[in-house]
Amino acid sequence: MNWDEFSDWGKKVSDWTQAYHQTVGDKPVRARTEPGDILNALPVSPPEDPEMMEDIFQDFEQIVMPGITHWQHPRFFAYFNSNASAPSVLAEFLASAIAPQCMLWQTSPAATEMETRMMDWLRQALDLPDGFAGVIQDSASSATLAAVLTMREKALNWQGNQQGLFGQKPLRIYCSSEVHTSIDRAIWVAGIGQDNLVRIPIKGDWRGMDPEALEDAIQADLEAGLQPAGVILCVGGTGTGATDPVDRCLEIAQKYGLYTHVDAAWAGSAMICPDYRHYWLGIDQADSIVFNPHKWLGVQFDCCAHFLKNPDDLVQTLAISPEYLKTHGKDGIINYSEWSVPLGRRFRALKLWFVIRAYGLEGLRERLRNHVNWSVDLHDRLAAEPDFEIVTPPMWSLWTFRYVPTEASDLDDLNLRLVNTINDDGRIYLTQTRVDGDLVIRFQAGQFETTEDDVKMAFDVITEIARELTP
Ligand SMILES: *Cc1c(COP(=O)(O)O)cnc(C)c1O
Secondary structure, eight states, X not given: OOGGGHXXXXXXXXXXXXXXXXXXXXXXXXXXXXXXXXXXXXXXXXXXXXXXXXXXXXXXXXXXXXXXXXXXXXXXXXXXXXXXXXXXXXXXXXXXXXXXOOSSSTTOHHHHHHHHHHHHHHHHHHTOOTTOEEEEESOHHHHHHHHXXXXXXXXXXXXXHHHOSTTOOOEEEEEETTOOHHHHXXXXXXXXXXXXXXXXXXXXXXXXXXXXXXXHHHHHHHHTTOEEEEEEEEBSOTTTXXXXXXXXXXXXXXXXXXXXXXXXXXXXXXXXXXXXXXXXXXGGXXXXXXXXXXXXXXXXXXXXXXXXXXXXXXXXXXXXXXXXXXXXXXXXOOOGGGGSSSSOOOOOHHHHHHHHHHXXXXXXXXXXXXXXXXXXXXXXXXXXXXXXXXXXXXXXXXXXXXXXXXXXXXXXXXXXXXXXXXXXXXXXXXXXXXXXXXXXXXXEOOOTTOOHHXXXXXXXXXXXXXXXXOO
C-alpha cells in the first residue's frame, strides 16, 4: 500500500467508524468468543508477500470484531468507562498522521506548548490553585510510580537513584485498604517493598482512611526507627468509590513532612463540576494529584493528567540529560520527558484540545451530572426491591448491590452466577468486587452516549435475570 491509496481507505475507515459508534448499542456488550478462537483464526506465520488492503480489512471485520468487548457501548456499566468521543477520535487520527515523538520541546514545540496550555485548562476546570503545574502521563499507574519515586528520593535526600536502597532505613508509605493495585506495583518497582506499604484501616460511608489511625501508624514507625516517606490518598477507589478524608489526611502528612499523592484516576474528571468538589476538600494542599481524562472525560486512552505543586521535586527525581538530549541554549522551555519514566511521548494534548473545545466545559459537566443522576435513580429503584440489598451507597455514579432472596443459602455463589448470566445475556455489562469479604455487583454509568433509557434498561435486565435463577 502507498499514500496514493490512502484517501480511499481513510474514507472507508471513517464511514466504518461512524456506523460502528452509531450501532454498537445493538451488539452484545461483552465479546462472545471462547479462549483461543481469535488466536486460531490468525495465521501461524507472517506472510512473505504483500497482501491487499481489501483482504486485511475484511479479516479485521471477520476475525477481530467478534473478539471485541465494546467499551464504547452505551450499556457498558462494568469497570470504569474508557470513552472515545468523536472529536477525540479525530484528534487521535491527526496525531497518528503527523506522528511526532514529543520527548523534548524542540522535537515538536507545538506538542509541548499545547500540553502546557491544556494542563492549565484542566487545572482551572478542576479549580486547583494556579501554582499547580501539569504533565500528561500515559497512565495513572505511571503517574503514581513517578510520585512514589519522588517520595523515595525526597526521603533519601536525593541519594536513592545514585546509591540504591542498600543499607538505608526502610521507607514507609501509607494508604488505605481501598487503593488500586497500581499503588502496590509502584511500591514494588520503586524497591520499597510490599511490607513497607502500610494499610490504614477505613471507616464511615465513604470507606476512607481513618486519620487518627494514620497518625498512630506514622508515630509507631518513627519510634521503631523506620522512615516515613509519603502518603497516598484515594478519591473514588475502583471497587466501591472509596474516598479518604483528604483535608485531614493531608494535614497529618504535612505535620510529619511527608510527600503526598492523591489517586483520583476515575473521579477526578467529575471535579470539573463544583457540585462534587466537597469530596476532596483540602486538595490544594496535595503535592501530586492524578486523574485520567481517558476514563470519564471523553478523551480516549491514553491520556492521564498529573498535577504537581512543585514539579522540581519530580524533575530532580527523573531527569537525565545526556548530551544528545540537550536542547542547547533555548531558555524557558519544558522537556516533558524529564517529568515521566518513559522517554518517548505521544502527542496527547491534541485530543484534549479538540474535546474541551468541541463540548465546552458545560457540555462535559452536563454529561457527567446525567450519569450520576441516572445512576442514583437506578439505585433508588433497586433499593426499593425487597430481594435486593444495596451494599455501598452511590459515590458519584458508582454503587454496589447484592441479590438476597430469602431462600438463598450461598449468596456469593448466587451473585457470581447472576453477574455471569447478565454478561452472557449481553444487553448490559457489569463487574463484581468484594466488600468486607462478600461478593457484590458493581454498577456505574459513564459512557458518553449512554441515555437515561439505557440506564433504566439495566433495572429490567438485573431484576428479570435474577428472578429466573435458582437460588
Ligand atoms: C483506573 C484506575 C487506576 C489505573 O489507571 P491506569 O491509567 O490504567 O493506570 C488507578 N487508580 C484508580 C482509582 C483507577 O480507577
